[in-house]
Amino acid sequence: MSACNQAASEQGAGSSSDVRLLNVSYDVSRDFYKDYNVLFAKDYKATHPDSKVKINQSHGGSSKQALSVANGLQADVVTLNQNTDMNLLVKKGLVSADWQQAFPDNAIPYTSTMVLLVRKGNPKQISDWSDLARAGVKVVMPNPKTSGTARYAFLGAYGFGLHAFKEDPHSEHAKTDDYMQKLLSNVVTYDNGSRAATTSFLQRELGDVLITTENEAHLVAGKYAKGQVELIYPSYSIQIKNPVAVVTAVTEKNGSTEAAKAYLDNLWQDDAQELMASMYLRPSNPKILAKHKDTLPDITTFEATGVFGSWETIMDTFFVDGGRFDTLAQSPAS
Numbered sequence: 001m002s003a004c005n006q007a008a009s010e011q012g013a014g015s016s017s018d019v020r021l022l023n024v025s026y027d028v029s030r031d032f033y034k035d036y037n038v039l040f041a042k043d044y045k046a047t048h049p050d051s052k053v054k055i056n057q058s059h060g061g062s063s064k065q066a067l068s069v070a071n072g073l074q075a076d077v078v079t080l081n082q083n084t085d086m087n088l089l090v091k092k093g094l095v096s097a098d099w100q101q102a103f104p105d106n107a108i109p110y111t112s113t114m115v116l117l118v119r120k121g122n123p124k125q126i127s128d129w130s131d132l133a134r135a136g137v138k139v140v141m142p143n144p145k146t147s148g149t150a151r152y153a154f155l156g157a158y159g160f161g162l163h164a165f166k167e168d169p170h171s172e173h174a175k176t177d178d179y180m181q182k183l184l185s186n187v188v189t190y191d192n193g194s195r196a197a198t199t200s201f202l203q204r205e206l207g208d209v210l211i212t213t214e215n216e217a218h219l220v221a222g223k224y225a226k227g228q229v230e231l232i233y234p235s236y237s238i239q240i241k242n243p244v245a246v247v248t249a250v251t252e253k254n255g256s257t258e259a260a261k262a263y264l265d266n267l268w269q270d271d272a273q274e275l276m277a278s279m280y281l282r283p284s285n286p287k288i289l290a291k292h293k294d295t296l297p298d299i300t301t302f303e304a305t306g307v308f309g310s311w312e313t314i315m316d317t318f319f320v321d322g323g324r325f326d327t328l329a330q331s332p333a334s
Contacts, residue, residue: 018052019044019259024075026062026148027193028216029242032279033057033079039275040266044259055263061193062148069094069247076251076260079244082148084311086243099245102261109267110281112240113301114149114156116232117201117210117217124208129160129234132209133182140207142197143190144318144325149240150190150197153211154318154325155304156238157183162307163236169307177328184329198224213240218280218295239301242281 023033034057041053058065058073066085069075070092078095080086089095100106118126124137132139142150161176162169188207191197194216201210202225209232212220217231244264251257266272273283277292289296308314318324 018054019048019256020054020056021076021256021260021263022056022058022074023077023079023263024058024065024069024073025079026065026081026242027059027195028149028198028213029079029081030057030059030195031219032215032276032281035275035279036267036272039271040263043266044262059195061142061146061150064146064192074250074254075247076254076256077244077246077264079242079264080148081240081242082151082311083241083243084315085148086245087311089245089247094247094249095245096248100243102246103244103264104268105284107243107245107264108241108284109244109264109272110242110276110283112213112215112242112281113237113299114153114211114234114240115214115217115237116234117212117220117229118232119208120228120230122230122232126209126232128232129157129183129236130164130179132157132186132211133179134186137186137209138188138207139183139186139209139211140189140191140197140201141187141211142194143192146192147194149194149213151314151319152213152238152240152304155308155314156234157211158318159238159302159304159307160234160236163302180328181331187329202228214282214296215280233297233299236300236302239303241303 025033037055044053062081062085066080066088069078070088078089086095086099090097116126131137141153144150144154158176158180161179162173165175167173167176189200191200194212197210198212198216198220200206221229221231246257246260246264248257251260273285273288276283277288277296280295282296283289304314305311
């Protein structure tokens with residue numbers, strides 16, 4: 001990882017200063033960053049042999065995490081899953097307005113998508129988003145009011161409806177709204193975050209299907225509940241972009257800006273990108289992604305902003321109090 005070399009030249013190789021960083025992140029990223037922190041600490045130590053490296057993590061629903069930082073949680077870096085969460089920190093003066101230009105790929109080191117996780121044998125024969133609106137199918141998902149991942153889940157299902165019914169999101173789309181009312185009426189719990197929803201599905205044994213991210217579904221199917229669940233790829237789903245940024249208002253005060261930047265820079269190094277792929281995140285490096293097609297297959301996805309408009313428009317349309325999510329979730333299914 002070469003990014004640490006820049007920090008070394010500016011801070012002085014062999015600096016005796018200890019490095020302590022707090023990464024405030026969304027909940028289903030914890031497994032990746034737990035292992036990534038080891039990679040970073042090893043590399044940083046190689047260029048700063050007298051330093052001690054300590055990376056602390058905080059995880060939860062992406063929007064709740066961003067709000068915690070806005071309210072004073074002293075994050076050095078934020079690794080979230082939605083641009084609006086980052087924009088909140090820009091408005092608070094905590095993150096630089098040009099954060100997307102600070103790193104490659106508009107500061108998106110990896111992407112993901114929404115998939116469906118079902119019980120072993122798929123007893124309800126669920127194969128696509130449309131099946132989640134059938135009578136008798138019980139759905140588990142996080143709460144779009146607190147979880148960025150849940151917003152992707154809602155928008156993924158909504159975007160599928162528009163695509164399937166060939167309806168324009170900016171005009172009448174009665175068929176899609178009817179389908180979404182039925183789907184949301186099947187939701188048995190709205191948890192605060194994705195990992196909490198996973199717990200409800202696995203440990204509380206709620207629901208027939210869990211709407212979750214691709215990486216979380218793979219980890220559950222291959223590790224936490226091996227042999228108990230099956231992963232279903234929808235025919236058409238949403239792309240999740242996971243932005244990262246240095247919280248400059250904190251790092252400039254703490255003197256940790258260079259280490260924080262190195263921490264995020266290194267996400268684009270090959271070993272970190274390979275780690276992402278091994279943990280079922282889609283690395284931004286296309287060559288590394290192509291090497292993992294057996295576990296990260298080509299899929300048909302859409303971008304939320306390409307269908308629904310800017311994230312500000314999306315939030316104002318769907319997720320404010322009294323917005324379309326509230327209307328559809330509270331309306332009786334026909």
